[in-house]
Amino acid sequence: MMHRSLHATLAALVALCSLVADARAQVAPDLVVVVANDLGWEDLLALDTPYVDALAATGTSFLEHYVDPSGAPTRFALNYGVYGARERLGFDLDPSDPTSVGASLERVPLPRALQMQRYRSGCFGVWDITGAADARTVAAARICGYHHWHAGSAHRLSAAHGDSHSLWPRIDDGEVTIESTYSTTAIVDAFLAWWSAPSATPRLAYVALAGPGGPNEAAPTALLPAGHPVPTNGRERYESAVLAFDHELGRLLAGLDLTSTVVVLTSDGGPPTPLKPPTDWFPGYGGSPYGGGVRVPLIVAGAGVSAGTSERLTHAVDVPATLLELAGDAAPAVGFEDGVSFASDLTGVPSARGPVLSLSFQPNGAPSALAERWCAVDDDGHALVWNGATELLFDLASDPLQTTPLPVPVPGSDPIVDALRALKLSIAP
C-alpha cells in the first residue's frame, strides 16, 4: 500500500517535471544509464516494482530492445556503440583468470566522446568489459574514459569467485576495500554522493548494479515491502533481489532532476535460466538467444522524453549514439559505428533501423569462436536464431513467445532470411 502511494506520488512528480522538460531541451541534459544485472520484462510483470513502473509511466518503453546473450558484450555495446564480436568479446570475463582478454582499448568510449561536449563522467558498480590482461582491473572503467569509478567491481559479482552481495571487494578510483553493505545499496549510495555535488558542466553517470543477478541471495529485509515472506528457493531469492533493485532505483531516481536529466534504464540480459520466471514464456532465458535471454527492458525517461511505448527495434549498441545525439553530437568523429540513434523516438517521432544481432561466444579473443549463440532480428519481427545446434526462424509479429519455429529457407532463397544471416556473418564471420 505504502509502495502504491509512493508510486503515485513519484509518477505525478515525474509527469509534472516532463511538462517543463521541453523548455529545457536545448540545454545538454545530464545523462544517467542504469543497468540491471540479469533482469527481463517477464520478471517486472511478475512482481510489484513501483519505481520501474513510475519511470515507465512517464517515459518511453522500448518493447523491441535486444542485448547479447552474455553480459560483457552487452556492457561493451552500451559503452562503445559497437558489437562486442568486432573486438572478439563474446562472453563474461573470468574474474580469477589473470590472462582474461576483454574489449580492446583502441576504441573511443562514450564518456570520452561526451567529454568533447564538456561532459564529466562517473561509473558506478560493475564493469565486466576489460580483462585482467588488458589493464589493471582496479583502473578498468577509468582507462575507458570515466573520470571516476566508485563502488566498482571489475566483474559481475560471482559466488564461485567468493563474492557475496553483502561482502565484496569494492573499487573506488583505484583503492580496493571490502564492502559489507548490500551491493545495490552501496552502488546507489556512491552514485548519489557524486551526483549531489554541484556541477558546472553536464554529467554522464553509468550505474551498473550488481543485482538482481549475481550470487543468489535473499535481499536485505529493509529493502523489501513490509511482511515480504522469507525466500525459500532460488527463484524467490532472485525475486527478492528484483524488489530490492526497484527499492534502490527509487532512491536513485529521487536524487535526479528529471527536467534536466535523461535516464536510461536497461538490463544486460534476461534472468538466469535456473531462476527463470514461473510463467516460463520463452524457450530460453539468460545466456540463450531466445526472447527470455536477449529481449530485455529499455525504458528512457526525463528531459524532453515523451510518455508511451515504442516498437522501434533497438539494441544496446544504439544507446551511445542516442546519448551523443542528446548531448549535441549527432555525428562523432569516429566510433559507435554499429549504433543507430533512437533519439527521435523519444519525442514520438518513429525512426527506422536495420536488423540487429544478439551474439555470444566463447572464448573471448579467439580468432574463431566456439559455442556461438545468436539471434538476428529485423524490424518486421523476423528472428533467425542459432541455439548452438540448430538454426530456427520465428515470426515474432505472430509468435512473440517463439513457440512455433518456421521452416528455415536455404541460403539464397529468401532475401529476408539472407539479410539476417548476412548481418551475422558481417559481424562474426
Next chain:
Amino acid sequence: MLTVRGFVVAAVALVVAFTARTTDASTAPPGSGALAAAHPIPSSIPQPRAASPAAPPDVVLVVIDDMCWEDLFHVATPNMIGLALQGQVCTSFYVHPVCSPTRIGLNFGYYAVREGVAGALNVHDVDAATPPDRLALSQVLQVNGYATALFGKWHVNTVGDGHLTESPRRYGFEHWYAGVDGNIGKEGASSQSSWRPIEDGYDQHVTQYSGDRITEDFEDWWSQPSARPRFASVNYTTPHEPWTTPPSHLLPPGYVTGLNKRSRFEASVAALDGFLGRICAAVDLSTTYVIVLTDNGTPHNVTPPGPWYKGYKLSPWQGGVHVPLLVAGPGVQPGFNSHLMHAVDVPETILELCGLTAPFGFEDGESFAPSLFGAMPPRAPVLVQYKRYDPATATLLVDDWAVINAHGMKLVSEGGIENVYRIASDPFEIMPIWMPQLAQSLKAVKEAVDP
C-alpha cells in the same frame, strides 16, 4: 679537448643562441649555412617532401629529460643536428625548470600551478595532482581517430589520482609501454639498467638500458600496420639521474665514458642521440611530424664545465628554462624559428598540425603551428615557475619564477628579488635593466596565473 668539429658545433650553437633569436624562420636559408656544411645529413634522416599530406599526419613527440642548449656544445649529437637540418630549430622555447609542471603543460596545455603543481611530484603522495576531467592532447587525438601510445616517463600523477601503472591511459593513451610513473630513482641508489618498465598496467624488472627499451617499444608499436593516424609520445628517462653509463653498443664506436657524474651525463646524451636516430629511421618525415624537446635544463649538480648560466634545473635562469625544441615534418621549411613558445603551447600546436581543435581546456597554450610555415603574430608573455615546500610543515621554501615576452625581455624573480634582463643581447642574464613599468606588466602575467 677542442677539436675542429667541436669548434664548428660551438660556433653553430652560438648562432642558435644569438643571431637566430632575431631571425625569422622565413628569412633563414633552408638547408644551407654552417650546419649543413659541417654535418652531412645522416642516411637515417629522410628528406621531407614539399607537399602537405592529404591524410592526417602521424606525430612523434620526443621528450628529453634534463638537458639544455649548452649541453649540445659538449656532446656530439649528429642525429639531432641531422633532424634540425630537416626542420626548424626553435630558439625561444621555454619550459618550467622542473619536470612535472612541464609535462603537465605538454599534455594538458595549462600552467600546472593552476592545479597546485609547481615542483616535481612525489608520485606516492596521497594528494591528487592532475584532475581526471582535465582534457588531454591524447584524448582529443584519440576521439578524433588517432591511435595513441605513450612510451617511457609520465610524472604527471600521484597515487592520489589513481593506480600509478595506469595513469596515462586514463587520459586517452591507448597504450603505455616502457612506462615510468615518476623517476627511475636517485644517483647511487638505482640504475637506468635495472628498473621496472610498465607495459600496459603491469611492471617487471629488466636489465635493459632504459632508453633502449623505450626506443625498442616505440619501434615495435610504430612498425605495426595501422589504419589510423598515430600519435606517439616518447619520453626518455635520460640524461636525468641516475647517470648510469650506457652500454657501449648504444654509444658511438670508441666512445669512452668517464667516471664522474658529468661524464656519465654526457654519455647519456650521446646514447640518447642514437635513440633519436632510431626514431628518425622508423618514421617517414613526409607524413610525420617529429617534435623533439627537453622538459627542463641541465641538472644543477652536473652542470657543464665552465658553466655559462647563473642557474640550471630548478632555477628560473636560462640554464633551467630555455631548452631545445626541434620540429620537422611535412611542409616545415628548414631554418630557425624565433617565435616565443612554451611547453603549454605544444598540445594545441600538435592539434593544429593534425587539423583539429580542442573543444575546451588547454587554456594557457597558443598554437605555434603557423610559425612553422611562415610569419605569425608574436605570442603573449610566458611564465616559468618552480616552487618547493617543506615536506614536513608544508612551508613554502622556494618560489622562483620568470616571465618572458616575445621581444626577449625577461623578468626573473629569484629568492624574492626581481630583475629585468634583455635576453637578446644578454643571454647569460648578467646585466639587469631598470625597466619598472615593463617589470610591472610582466609580473601581472604571473599574478594572473598564480596570485
